[in-house]
Amino acid sequence: MVARTHHSQLSDPFSAVLQPPANETAAERQVRVEAEQEQKRVSDQIDDDLRKERIDRKKRAKREVKVLLLGQSESGKSTVLKNFRLKYALTQWKAELRSWRAVIQLNLVQNVLTILDVIQEQFAQAEAPPAPSRRSSFTPPRYGRMSIDSTVSELVQPQGTSHIQLSQKHRVLHLRLSPLREVEEDLRRRLGAEDPDPEFTFANGDDGAANGVLGEHRRRGTTRDFGVRGWIGALGLPTPGGARKSLTADEGVDGVTEILASLSDEIISLWEDGDVRELLGARGIRLEDRPGFFLSDTARITNRNYVPSDNDVVRARLRTMGVQEWRIMLENSDSFGSEWVIYDVGGSRSMRHAWLPYFDAVNAIIFLAPISCFDERLDEDSSVNRLEDTLLLWRTIVSSKLLAKTTLIVFLNKCDLLKRKLQSGVQVNKYMISFGNRENEVGVVVKYLKDKFKDILRTEAPEPRTTYLYPTSVTDTKATAVTLNIVRDGIIREHLKHADLV
Ligand SMILES: Nc1nc2c(ncn2[C@@H]2O[C@H](COP(=O)(O)OP(=O)(O)OP(=O)(O)O)[C@@H](O)[C@H]2O)c(=O)[nH]1
Ligand SMILES: [Mg+2]
Structure with a gap:
C-alpha cells in the first residue's frame, strides 16, 4: 500500500518537483520544514477567513432587506433614499449635511x-x-x-x-x-x-x-x-x-x-x-x-x-447616473429587517438597461410615479408625456416574470405639486381624455390614478397579485417617515408570509 502510494507520487511529475533535494542537510531541512509550516499557517488562516466570511454573508442575507427604487428621472427615487437615511441613519446624515x-x-x-x-x-x-x-x-x-x-x-x-x-x-x-x-x-x-x-x-x-x-x-x-x-x-x-x-x-x-x-x-x-x-x-x-x-x-x-x-x-437636485448601493443598519439584531440595502438607479431612458440585473435580487420595489407630471414631457424625448411613460414602465414591471415574487409598492408622488397645479387651473382632462368630467381636485385625481395602476396590475401581471399604493410628497419628511414605517412593516410581513410558504 505504502509502496504503491510512493510509486504513484513519484510517477506524478508535479510530486517529483515538490520532493526535497536528495542531499538536503539537517539545517536545510529545518529551514524548509519551518517555511512549510508557516505557509500552511497562512493558508489555514485564509481558509478560516473565507469560511467566516461565508457564514457572515449567510447571516447577513438572512437579516437584509433589499429594496430597488424605480421610476423615471425626477420621479423622486433619490429623495426617498434621503428620507430613509434621515429616518434610519441619522448620525451619518447629520455628518454629511455640510x-x-x-x-x-x-x-x-x-x-x-x-x-x-x-x-x-x-x-x-x-x-x-x-x-x-x-x-x-x-x-x-x-x-x-x-x-x-x-x-x-x-x-x-x-x-x-x-x-x-x-x-x-x-x-x-x-x-x-x-x-x-x-x-x-x-x-x-x-x-x-x-x-x-x-x-x-x-x-x-x-x-x-x-x-x-x-x-x-x-x-x-x-x-x-x-x-x-x-x-x-x-x-x-x-x-x-x-x-x-x-x-x-x-x-x-x-x-x-x-x-x-x-x-x-x-x-x-x-x-x-x-x-x-x-x-x-x-x-x-x-x-x-x-x-x-x-x-x-x-x-x-x-x-x-x-x-x-x-x-x-x-x-436638492442631483441626478443619479448608474446604480448606487446604500446600506442602512436599523437595529442591532439578527432578524430580517435589521439591515437594509437600497439600490438607487438613474431613471432616464438611457440608464434603464442597468435596472434588470437587480430584478431577481431584491425583496421589494418601490416604484415612484410622479403624478403631477400629467402635462409634462420627458426631458430625453419631448414626444413622450411623462405620465404615459410612467404607466408604460409600470406595465413592464408588473408583467415581468422575474418580479413575480417581489413586493411591489407604488408611491403616487409629488401630490403637493399636483395640488398646486390643479389650483392654478390646469385641467387634467385636457391631457387625459379618459378622466372625463370628474372633479379637477387632487383627491379625485389620486383615486383615479390609483385605479389605473391597479387595473394595469390586474390585466398585465402573469399571476394575480396585490400592490400597495401610497399618495406621497416625499419632500415632506415628516409624512414620509410615517409612510416608510408602514412600508417597512409591510415588506417584512410579506417576506415572512413567503418564508412560511416554503
Ligand atoms: N415638491 C416636490 N418635489 C419633489 C418630490 N419628490 C421629489 N421632488 C424633487 O424632485 C427632484 C428630483 O427628485 P430625485 O429624487 O432627484 O429624482 P430621481 O427619481 O432620483 O431622478 P434621477 O436620479 O434623475 O433618476 C428633487 O429636487 C426633489 O427634491 C415631491 O413629492 N414634491
Ligand atoms: Mg436619483
Whole structure:
C-alpha cells in the first residue's frame, strides 16, 4: 500500500518537483520544514477567513432587506433614499449635511442662470427686426400639452412676451450676475458633474438655433440638470472605511461662497422683480415647481456660514447616473429587517438597461410615479408625456416574470405639486381624455390614478397579485417617515408570509 502510494507520487511529475533535494542537510531541512509550516499557517488562516466570511454573508442575507427604487428621472427615487437615511441613519446624515452645500449652491446658481437666459433672449427679441413667426411660437421647454389617451387636444399657445418691457435695471442685474456663469462651471467641475444624457433630443423638434441663448439651454436637455456617478465621490462623503474621499465641498469660505455672498442682493432683486415674474409666467416657466428651486432661500444660502438644513438636502437636485448601493443598519439584531440595502438607479431612458440585473435580487420595489407630471414631457424625448411613460414602465414591471415574487409598492408622488397645479387651473382632462368630467381636485385625481395602476396590475401581471399604493410628497419628511414605517412593516410581513410558504 505504502509502496504503491510512493510509486504513484513519484510517477506524478508535479510530486517529483515538490520532493526535497536528495542531499538536503539537517539545517536545510529545518529551514524548509519551518517555511512549510508557516505557509500552511497562512493558508489555514485564509481558509478560516473565507469560511467566516461565508457564514457572515449567510447571516447577513438572512437579516437584509433589499429594496430597488424605480421610476423615471425626477420621479423622486433619490429623495426617498434621503428620507430613509434621515429616518434610519441619522448620525451619518447629520455628518454629511455640510457636504451638500456645493450642490445647493449650484442649484441656486442654475435657477438664476435660467432667468438670465430668458432676460437675454427678451432683450435680443426687442432689438431684433419684427419677430419671425418661429420665435413667437416658442413653446415652453417642460410644459407642453399632450394627451395621455392619445387624442391630442389643442396645443399650448404661450402668451406673447413682446408687451413686457425690460429696463436698464434688468440690464444692470444681468451684467452684475454674469460671473455666475463661471461659478456654475466651477461648481460643476468640483462636483465632477456630468451632463445627464448625451442623447437628449430637442424639445418640439426644432434645432434650437432659432431660440438664441435658449438653444444652449436645450442642448443640455431643456434644464440645467447635472448628474454624478456616486454621491460619495462627488460630495466627498466619508467612505465606508471612514476616510474622506476627496473634494472640499465644505472647506472654509471658498471663492464660490464669496461671490454668492457678494451677489446676494442682486439675486433677490432679480427674483422679486415683477417684470421678470411676468416674463417667466408668459413663457410658461414655473421655476418654483422645478427640482432644485432655492431662489426663495437666497439670503440664507448665500450667507458665508450657510450649513444646509435637512429640508434643503431633501429638496436638492442631483441626478443619479448608474446604480448606487446604500446600506442602512436599523437595529442591532439578527432578524430580517435589521439591515437594509437600497439600490438607487438613474431613471432616464438611457440608464434603464442597468435596472434588470437587480430584478431577481431584491425583496421589494418601490416604484415612484410622479403624478403631477400629467402635462409634462420627458426631458430625453419631448414626444413622450411623462405620465404615459410612467404607466408604460409600470406595465413592464408588473408583467415581468422575474418580479413575480417581489413586493411591489407604488408611491403616487409629488401630490403637493399636483395640488398646486390643479389650483392654478390646469385641467387634467385636457391631457387625459379618459378622466372625463370628474372633479379637477387632487383627491379625485389620486383615486383615479390609483385605479389605473391597479387595473394595469390586474390585466398585465402573469399571476394575480396585490400592490400597495401610497399618495406621497416625499419632500415632506415628516409624512414620509410615517409612510416608510408602514412600508417597512409591510415588506417584512410579506417576506415572512413567503418564508412560511416554503
Ligand atoms: N415638491 C416636490 N418635489 C419633489 C418630490 N419628490 C421629489 N421632488 C424633487 O424632485 C427632484 C428630483 O427628485 P430625485 O429624487 O432627484 O429624482 P430621481 O427619481 O432620483 O431622478 P434621477 O436620479 O434623475 O433618476 C428633487 O429636487 C426633489 O427634491 C415631491 O413629492 N414634491
Ligand atoms: Mg436619483
